Amino acid sequence: MGKHGIILFGHGARDPRWAEPFERLAAKLRAMRGDPVSLAFLELMTPDLPGAIAAQAADGCKAITVVPVFFGQGGHVRRDLPQIVEQCRVANPNVAIHCATAVGEDEAVLDAVAGYCLRQG
Amino acid sequence: MGKHGIILFGHGARDPRWAEPFERLAAKLRAMRGDPVSLAFLELMTPDLPGAIAAQAADGCKAITVVPVFFGQGGHVRRDLPQIVEQCRVANPNVAIHCATAVGEDEAVLDAVAGYCLRQG
Numbered sequence: 273m274g275k276h277g278i279i280l281f282g283h284g285a286r287d288p289r290w291a292e293p294f295e296r297l298a299a300k301l302r303a304m305r306g307d308p309v310s311l312a313f314l315e316l317m318t319p320d321l322p323g324a325i326a327a328q329a330a331d332g333c334k335a336i337t338v339v340p341v342f343f344g345q346g347g348h349v350r351r352d353l354p355q356i357v358e359q360c361r362v363a364n365p366n367v368a369i370h371c372a373t374a375v376g377e378d379e380a381v382l383d384a385v386a387g388y389c390l391r392q393g
Numbered sequence: 394m395g396k397h398g399i400i401l402f403g404h405g406a407r408d409p410r411w412a413e414p415f416e417r418l419a420a421k422l423r424a425m426r427g428d429p430v431s432l433a434f435l436e437l438m439t440p441d442l443p444g445a446i447a448a449q450a451a452d453g454c455k456a457i458t459v460v461p462v463f464f465g466q467g468g469h470v471r472r473d474l475p476q477i478v479e480q481c482r483v484a485n486p487n488v489a490i491h492c493a494t495a496v497g498e499d500e501a502v503l504d505a506v507a508g509y510c511l512r513q514g
Contacts, residue, residue, distance in 0.1 A: 278510055285467030293497040295462050328475055341509045343414050346406030372513040373396040375506050384498050384505035385483035386421040389399055389460045392493040 274334025277308040279324050282341045282347060284313030291317060293343060308333060314348055321353075325360045325369065335368045343376030395455025398429040400445050404469060405434030412438060415462060429454060435469055440497030442474075446481045446490065456489045501507045 280299060282294050287326070291318050296313050303311040308331055313322035321338065338357060340349045357371050375381050399422060415432050422430040426459050429452055433445035440448070442459065449457050459478060461470045478492050496502050 278513075280510070282464065287467040287471065289471075290465035290467035292466075293495075293503060295422045297406055297503050300503060301403055301510055304511060305508065319494035336473075337510075337513050337514055341464055341506065343403065343464070344406055345410075345413075346408040346411035350408065350410075358434055367472075368446075368514070372510075375509050378505070378509045379504070381505045381509055382414060382418050383422060384499070384502045385418055385462065386425065388496050389401070389418075389493075390424055390425060390456075392399075392460055392491070393457050 275307040275328075275332050277310070277331070277333035277336040278327035279310055279321065279328065279338045279339050280319075280337060280341050281312050281314070281321060281353065282318035284315045286316055288317075297341070309391050312338075314352060319355075321356050322360050322363065325364060325367070329364045329367050333367060335370070337370045337372060339372045340374040342374040345374045345377065349374050396428040396449075396453050398431070398441065398449035398452070398454035399426075399434050400431055400449065400457060400459045401462050402433050402435070402440075402442060402459050402474065404434045405436045405438035406435055410415060411436075418462070430436050433459075435473060437452040443479050443481055443484065446488070450488050452487045454488060455489070458493060460493045461495040463495040466495045466498065 298309050308328050310322040310324050361369050419430050431445050433442040465468050470506050480488050
């Protein structure tokens with residue numbers, strides 16, 4: 273039975289400190305599950321999504337869930353990401369690649385953000 | 394005694410659907426408190442932050458908390474935002490403008506995102 277990887281997909285930025293919450297998030301998930309958890313970026317940071325998927329496939333993942341760590345779903349999530357995922361499916365025909373909805377659409381995430389906002393008031 | 398406004402500051406995008414989680418977040422906060430809650434964007438969407446702050450000041454806010462609704466803190470949050478906030482302080486000398494850390498740095502927000510990721514696996 274193959275492993276089931278999770279890839280946290282973010283936009284990327286020039287400032288390396290930008291990635292800190294993504295690294296903390298990956299560390300949290302690794303503490304919660306044994307299968308691979310890695311990061312991938314649309315631009316300005318590495319690895320990109322094809323690279324991250326190839327690495328998890330080489331590591332024995334037969335299923336990979338890509339989670340867009342974005343608040344809003346604009347062109348990057350609605351247009352760029354499906355195109356990249358489709359290329360990855362062609363390049364990795366033996367891996368079932370599932371793409372989740374952006375985290376900012378989740379009610380519990382929004383509740384946590386609202387709680388944070390109230391604590392700043 | 395003046396009102397205390399909250400402004401949710403996001404990047405902005407071309408696709409109007411991008412703003413949906415921000416609107417849901419603002420609605421949640423309005424249900425939790427009586428004072429003004431509004432949105433502001435760095436680019437591509439309106440209002441911008443100076444416009445949102447001027448509107449809350451005109452509405453009677455004597456204190457305003459700006460919450461960057463970003464996961465990572467890169468150039469937009471570390472460089473652009475403080476410059477805009479400083480201009481807003483000069484333009485609104487009678488309003489105490491406080492700027493929070495980006496929501497993605499908050500432990501409870503990251504825990505909620507991690508929970509979402511696990512539910513997708």
